[in-house]
Amino acid sequence: MSYKFTEDHEWVLLEGDVATIGISDYAQGQLGDVVYVEVPTVGDEIAKGDELAVVESVKAASEVYSPVSGEIIDVNTELEGAPTMVNEDAMEGGWFAKIRVTNSADLDDLMDEATYKTFVEGLDE
Amino acid sequence: MSETSSTKKTVLYNLHVELGAKMVPFAGYDMPVQYPEGILNEHLHTRESAGLFDVSHMGQLVIAGDNPAAAIETLIPGDIQALGSGEMRYSFLTNEQGGILDDLIVTQRTEDLFVVVNAACKAQDIALLTDGLAGKAQVTELTNRALVALQGPKAAAVLARFAPEVATMSFMTYREVDIDGVPCFVTRSGYTGEDGFEISIPNNNAEALCRKLLGDSDVKPIGLGARDSLRLEAGLCLYGHDLTEKTTPISAGLIWAISKRRREEGGFPGADVIQAEISNKPAMKRVGILPEGRAPAREHTVITDEAGNAIGEITSGGFSPSLGIPIAMGYVPLDFSAIGTKINLLVRGKSRPAVVAKMPFVEQRYYRG
Numbered sequence: 001m002s003y004k005f006t007e008d009h010e011w012v013l014l015e016g017d018v019a020t021i022g023i024s025d026y027a028q029g030q031l032g033d034v035v036y037v038e039v040p041t042v043g044d045e046i047a048k049g050d051e052l053a054v055v056e057s058v059k060a061a062s063e064v065y066s067p068v069s070g071e072i073i074d075v076n077t078e079l080e081g082a083p084t085m086v087n088e089d090a091m092e093g094g095w096f097a098k099i100r101v102t103n104s105a106d107l108d109d110l111m112d113e114a115t116y117k118t119f120v121e122g123l124d125e
Numbered sequence: 126m127s128e129t130s131s132t133k134k135t136v137l138y139n140l141h142v143e144l145g146a147k148m149v150p151f152a153g154y155d156m157p158v159q160y161p162e163g164i165l166n167e168h169l170h171t172r173e174s175a176g177l178f179d180v181s182h183m184g185q186l187v188i189a190g191d192n193p194a195a196a197i198e199t200l201i202p203g204d205i206q207a208l209g210s211g212e213m214r215y216s217f218l219t220n221e222q223g224g225i226l227d228d229l230i231v232t233q234r235t236e237d238l239f240v241v242v243n244a245a246c247k248a249q250d251i252a253l254l255t256d257g258l259a260g261k262a263q264v265t266e267l268t269n270r271a272l273v274a275l276q277g278p279k280a281a282a283v284l285a286r287f288a289p290e291v292a293t294m295s296f297m298t299y300r301e302v303d304i305d306g307v308p309c310f311v312t313r314s315g316y317t318g319e320d321g322f323e324i325s326i327p328n329n330n331a332e333a334l335c336r337k338l339l340g341d342s343d344v345k346p347i348g349l350g351a352r353d354s355l356r357l358e359a360g361l362c363l364y365g366h367d368l369t370e371k372t373t374p375i376s377a378g379l380i381w382a383i384s385k386r387r388r389e390e391g392g393f394p395g396a397d398v399i400q401a402e403i404s405n406k407p408a409m410k411r412v413g414i415l416p417e418g419r420a421p422a423r424e425h426t427v428i429t430d431e432a433g434n435a436i437g438e439i440t441s442g443g444f445s446p447s448l449g450i451p452i453a454m455g456y457v458p459l460d461f462s463a464i465g466t467k468i469n470l471l472v473r474g475k476s477r478p479a480v481v482a483k484m485p486f487v488e489q490r491y492y493r494g
Binding site: 032033035036038054056057058059060061080083 | 158159163164165166168350351353354419420421423443444446451473
């Protein structure tokens with residue numbers, strides 16, 4: 001069990017068939033102070049690549065795309081009152097949604113932590 | 126990252142980078158959108174203490190001639206001839222349809238006018254002023270000067286440590302002041318809703334003087350991100366968004382910037398349209414908007430009536446760091462412009478309730494002596 005990352009800076013943590021989704025620490029740093037997060041509705045089906053959440057910083061709204069297909073089984077309701085959790089604890093407390101994945105192969109083409117770290121370092125050049 | 130060979134740098138560029146600013150292209154310049162503190166903290170610091178903004182990308186012009194105040198009145202509806210030496214006024218260049226080509230600040234100096242225009246409109250404004258005033262006045266851009274704004278409740282105390290005479294300046298006045306030995310043009314003005322100053326500094330002295338100001342423990346550098354959220358809270362218009370060639374001063378709620386004499390006499394582009402709107406009311410009006418809930422409604426968000434019919438659009442919208450809620454402004458038909466009118470906003474396809482609200486959202490705190 002380890003974090004996987006997309007090129008759009010979402011992270012996925014798969015436990016059994018449940019994937020927890022958030023955005024990386026790099027992404028929260030780029031967005032700046034998060035003031036609102038729109039999370040999906042529990043029970044909805046979502047396809048890989050669909051909009052999963054919207055993160056609003058002071059200056060702009062940014063879409064978060066689902067790296068996996070499946071059913072939304074839980075969302076982080078604490079973000080409603082404490083959106084800055086995304087800045088303060090992006091990799092844990094700032095999670096957006098849990099998805100029961102229909103095809104764990106969705107994760108196959110994602111980056112592991114070391115590869116993502118190299119990917120991000122390349123972006124800062 | 127986003128830097129290209131065509132973007133220009135202000136003379137404070139190296140200082141911004143040294144301070145850890147995130148630089149973004151804005152109106153052809155590489156400008157600091159935020160420093161490491163972030164927009165939220167920069168915004169709150171300006172409201173509580175004092176913030177230093179680089180606005181050197183804006184155009185600083187001098188208009189000289191036999192009677193430059195009378196000359197410029199042929200292009201703007203501002204009452205410039207009513208200004209005494211050292212007084213200044215907010216106005217705008219208009220087109221023949223009464224639309225706004227740019228908003229600007231005009232200062233009457235002893236011999237000439239000192240004019241500050243928006244960066245994005247600078248080239249167009251200089252061409253328009255040069256052509257429009259040909260034979261009457263000459264327009265010169267002061268490319269040898271930087272421009273910074275020092276804004277916030279502690280701005281006056283900070284600047285007075287370097288130049289005590291600024292303490293007694295009233296809002297919207299101009300004075301030539303030596304700050305730490307550097308000859309500066311100082312105006313008590315700004316665009317944050319706070320008391321403060323804009324300081325025009327010779328390029329060669331700008332970085333050193335800014336370092337001195339930043340050396341004061343009350344002062345922090347503030348980027349364009351917070352500049353935008355501060356002016357939105359103060360209910361102030363951003364050209365290209367809340368004001369365009371298609372919006373008239375009357376629909377924008379800027380009638381206060383046109384004096385009785387200028388309303389009656391006209392004599393500026395689009396005067397007939399603007400006079401008719403004063404008499405008959407404009408079709409659309411700029412209003413403040415408070416979205417319910419926490420989701421910000423951004424520029425171009427469609428405004429509908431409660432039945433779902435599209436009636437207008439948001440022109441500036443975001444999050445208010447001071448109030449901790451989303452705020453916005455936009456244009457609605459006159460019938461929907463009363464404070465308290467219920468409207469809906471289409472945010473990402475979902476209709477969300479909102480209400481027309483009083484502006485400014487945060488009280489303006491100008492120093493009037």
